[in-house]
Amino acid sequence: MFYVYVVFYKSLPSSLSLSLYWITHIISGSDMSTSDDKPEIVERGTKDEKHEEDDKEEGKGGFIEKVKDFIHDIGEKIEEAIGFGKPTADVTAIHVPLINLHKADIVVDVLVKNPNPVPIPLIDINYLVESDGRKLVSGLIPDAGTIKAHGEETVKIPLTLIYDDIKQTYADINPGSIIPYRVKVDLIVDVPILGRLTIPLEKTGEIPIPYKPDIDLEKITFETFSFEETVANLHLKLENKNDFDLGLNSLDYEVWLGDVSIGGAELTKSAKVEKSGITYIDIPITFKPKDFGSALWDMIRGRGTGYSMKGNIDVDSPFGNMKLPISKEGGTTRLKKKKEDRDYDDDDEDDED
Structure with missing residues (x-):
């Protein structure tokens, strides 16, 4: 029963x-x-x-x-x-922590908000950087983390632009120019009940293709002269070939007269180098003339002597800090008296010789 x-x-x-x-x-x-x-x-x-x-x-x-x-x-x-809801996201900032002649590192900050009572995983992040509709770089970041319940988190998306790849692909992009870019990001999240969702984001801006400045050692003026130790000033001409201003912070360098190094240093030097402009910089240097042989005597006799110069300049730009190389091979310079005009034309004197 x-x-x-x-x-x-x-x-x-x-x-x-x-x-x-x-x-x-x-x-x-x-x-x-x-x-x-x-x-x-x-x-x-x-x-x-x-x-x-x-x-x-x-x-x-x-x-x-x-x-x-x-x-x-x-x-x-x-x-x-x-009652679960769709997460929201927004591009809050774009940083350029590193930029030089070879590449630009870009970090995209995306603020993601989760309105749900449980954490949600970021399954994938797809990104694309393009300029005027042409792809510069793209990629996928898997397993990008988790957004806590009823919380928000800034997700950092690192990107790298390799300039050689860009210039080889698009010949019309010239060194020293500024190009527009558009960053497209797809965040793929997994929300209970709702399943996988894609949140598309976009942000536009500009990025430079840097070009190294030209440098010339126009002349050397002696403050004090002796064969044991001589104090001199190197008068440098720095030409900015970029379409944006540079703010000089410091430079390091080494100079050779003939085949002999007269030394170098790292100096803090402030100067503004306007876009497509020229700036003059004076650098003090101390050396021993007795070590130079015929190169120094050619200068004393008024003849030009060959020189080379290599180094780097640390500059600020509208796009962030840069460290750019400077170099000059096979240049010619002359000995000048201390108070002579800086605008002395070396090329004219070469013609007179």
């Missing part, structure tokens, strides 16, 4: 009626039909069997109440899940 328990809970969400039906069905081992809030027991057995089941009624009722509470909690969780 057996009993049929017919149970119906009006207080539960309608979406859980089916689940409750099957759980109650398993407990009672029979079919169900609609009744009031309290379970209705229909007797179909003998009195002895009914008496035995009455002893167990209280225990079974407590168990069913626990099942009811459990399913109610599940219903609340499902309702919360149905």
